[in-house]
Amino acid sequence: MSDPLNSRILAVSEDCIIGFHRDPFDVIAAAAGLDVETVRDHIRAMLEGGTVRRVRQTLLASNLAPGALAAWYVPSDRLQQAFDDLFVSDPFSGHVVIRSSEPGAAGTEYRLWTTLKVPQGFSLERHAAVIARRIGATDHRLMRAKALFALGVGHTRRRGVLPGCRSDAPGEVMYPTVTTLSPREWRVLEALKHEFEPAEIAPEPWAGRAAEAHETIEGFCQVASGLEAKAVIGRFSTFLEHVKPTAGGERATRYNALFHWAVPPGSEIAAGREVGRHDVITHAYWREAGPNFRNVNVMAVAHGMEKETVAAHKAAIDAHLTEAGVPVTYTNVFWGGRSEIKPSEVLPGAYERWCAANGIDPEQMREGESQ
Numbered sequence: 001m002s003d004p005l006n007s008r009i010l011a012v013s014e015d016c017i018i019g020f021h022r023d024p025f026d027v028i029a030a031a032a033g034l035d036v037e038t039v040r041d042h043i044r045a046m047l048e049g050g051t052v053r054r055v056r057q058t059l060l061a062s063n064l065a066p067g068a069l070a071a072w073y074v075p076s077d078r079l080q081q082a083f084d085d086l087f088v089s090d091p092f093s094g095h096v097v098i099r100s101s102e103p104g105a106a107g108t109e110y111r112l113w114t115t116l117k118v119p120q121g122f123s124l125e126r127h128a129a130v131i132a133r134r135i136g137a138t139d140h141r142l143m144r145a146k147a148l149f150a151l152g153v154g155h156t157r158r159r160g161v162l163p164g165c166r167s168d169a170p171g172e173v174m175y176p177t178v179t180t181l182s183p184r185e186w187r188v189l190e191a192l193k194h195e196f197e198p199a200e201i202a203p204e205p206w207a208g209r210a211a212e213a214h215e216t217i218e219g220f221c222q223v224a225s226g227l228e229a230k231a232v233i234g235r236f237s238t239f240l241e242h243v244k245p246t247a248g249g250e251r252a253t254r255y256n257a258l259f260h261w262a263v264p265p266g267s268e269i270a271a272g273r274e275v276g277r278h279d280v281i282t283h284a285y286w287r288e289a290g291p292n293f294r295n296v297n298v299m300a301v302a303h304g305m306e307k308e309t310v311a312a313h314k315a316a317i318d319a320h321l322t323e324a325g326v327p328v329t330y331t332n333v334f335w336g337g338r339s340e341i342k343p344s345e346v347l348p349g350a351y352e353r354w355c356a357a358n359g360i361d362p363e364q365m366r367e368g369e370s371q
Contacts, residue, residue: 006051008032009042013238020057020224023205024236043238044201055196058234062145062176065346066124067117069287071110073139082112082135087340090131091354092118094344099258099334106294106332110141117344119351120178123367130360143287147269148174149276150284161279164316171276171284173269179230188213188223190347255310256303256336260296262329271298271326280313294330
């Protein structure tokens, strides 16, 4: 990342390549003002060297599978074991983070936070109940996203962003809607979504995936473009570690924070759009946290190299909400500690296989079925 050419590429490749492209590396090169061979060589080297932890086509998973942000109340003597369990053994838990907040803040006993998705047809609540028993959680809270206002992690281009910097227009509103796919679309999606190996960072990068999906390259790209039209394709991205140092000892960021605001009912969209317009924000949502969290309903995530700077971003957003006339009845910050990031599995067949491997009848885990 200290290499100027790598930084130039990463400023584009982390979160600026939206949608499906037959040659995403060519698109990155054009946006970065470089030749495509240079871009391929540098991304391949960063992946092999551990600067980039994964290269993949992201999905808008909220439109593919029911999901929620989950907060788990786990006794302190089981916290690390529960973290390991969710990261290693639950393919449907994505971001796994141990968080802390100031003493006396609402919900401080909920230290373990995850994103959670279950494939279509299965119950998010039933899966969470199984997981809670397994990890020894005495309570848990599922917070589904009612709306999204920002979604895109680009640490490199956010370096140096000053507190209060924001776009001229409020953030866009996106409403999660689970989309039905055909068997052919699921087959292409399965081949599309997994991480790139270094050897695949080459001309015609989807050729092997097309063969995997039993498609011609033209057919594969046609179906993938159709999936983009159905709003289930996100960005093509090169991912850096959020907190952990790379193989070369560099860090993309040191601190991450989950910001909480409680606003009066009816103000959630206005508040979320004002939060989402701030350049530092990687994710912003309307989620109902409930009384244990003093009815927080707008949340956002920010990262930074210095804790004081991240706190200054939060203060600037607070001041902006006041200026925008959005009343805030409560606010808090949950700081991230130990964390691991992986994409949540969204394939229905993968859920059935997980059930079989864990001695669970998948029919008992279906949405709407009696237990």
